[in-house]
Amino acid sequence: MEQVTEITNIIALTMGAAWAAGINLYAAIATLGILSVTGNITLPPDLQVLANPLVIGAACLMFVVEFVADKTPGVDTGWDTIHTFIRIPAGALLAAGAVGEVDPAVSLAAALLGGTLAAGTHGLKAGSRLLINTSPEPFSNWTASVLEDIMVIGGIWTAVNHPWLFIVFLCLFILLMIWLLPKLWRGIKMLAAKIKQLFTPRQVSPPLE
Numbered sequence: 001m002e003q004v005t006e007i008t009n010i011i012a013l014t015m016g017a018a019w020a021a022g023i024n025l026y027a028a029i030a031t032l033g034i035l036s037v038t039g040n041i042t043l044p045p046d047l048q049v050l051a052n053p054l055v056i057g058a059a060c061l062m063f064v065v066e067f068v069a070d071k072t073p074g075v076d077t078g079w080d081t082i083h084t085f086i087r088i089p090a091g092a093l094l095a096a097g098a099v100g101e102v103d104p105a106v107s108l109a110a111a112l113l114g115g116t117l118a119a120g121t122h123g124l125k126a127g128s129r130l131l132i133n134t135s136p137e138p139f140s141n142w143t144a145s146v147l148e149d150i151m152v153i154g155g156i157w158t159a160v161n162h163p164w165l166f167i168v169f170l171c172l173f174i175l176l177m178i179w180l181l182p183k184l185w186r187g188i189k190m191l192a193a194k195i196k197q198l199f200t201p202r203q204v205s206p207p208l209e
Contacts, residue, residue: 013044014098016159018114020152021091022121025083026066027149028094029112030059032111033154035052041160046097070145080126093120117174124177126185134191 019181020028029050035041036051049055069079096107125148132140159166 008167010099012159012163012166013041014110014114016156017047017094017098017115018091018117019121019170019173020156021094022087022118023148023150024063024066024070024123024124025061025087025090026063027152029155030056030063030202031153035156035160044098044100046100057105060146061192067149068147070148071138071142071200073138073141076141076145077126077130077133080122080129084122084126087122088115091115091122100131113185120174120181123180124184127181129185131184131187131191 008169017028020031032041032043032047033050033052035054036043036048037053037056043050056073066079072078092115094109094140095117098114099106099110129141129144132144135141155166156171158169
């Protein structure tokens with residue numbers, strides 16, 4: 001029974017860290033570090049660096065920067081574009097580190113799954129925010145951003161304290177993500193076509209003789 005509980009805890013932490021990294025990497029790192037220094041979690045050896053005060057301070061600082069940038073329409077899309085090259089590999093590294101000192105093949109498998117999950121959550125976040133930005137009012141953008149921040153912090157806490165519950169929610173989230181991503185992609189293509197149409201000069205018909 002203890003072995004099952006331990007495996008469940010590892011899976012929840014591994015997938016929870018990768019899932020959260022794809023949405024808000026800095027909130028995920030800061031939450032894990034703070035939970036560690038307050039004694040709420042014992043991080044695996046490869047992730048104990050997250051409890052270093054310098055790492056926690058840097059993560060909190062970048063979280064504040066992202067908190068502002070993520071609530072500014074247009075700026076948030078640029079921020080998400082840049083973080084495509086940060087969140088996904090970071091999610092893979094966090095997932096690999098969360099499994100602890102085990103067989104390298106297990107670490108590699110965790111990294112592959114973590115990177116894929118981080119890519120999915122990042123794509124869902126970036127795509128939905130791009131479409132939300134087409135709305136002229138800023139409130140939907142702010143609401144989405146705040147909900148994402150709460151979801152990341154709450155998700156990490158749930159993964160640590162209630163791993164079975166988190167795994168159930170994660171499975172439901174993955175099903176929702178599989179259903180939503182194609183729809184988001186179609187919406188983005190339609191938006192791109194409209195933008196292209198706006199900047200395409202219209203052909204003027206020659207005057208009738």
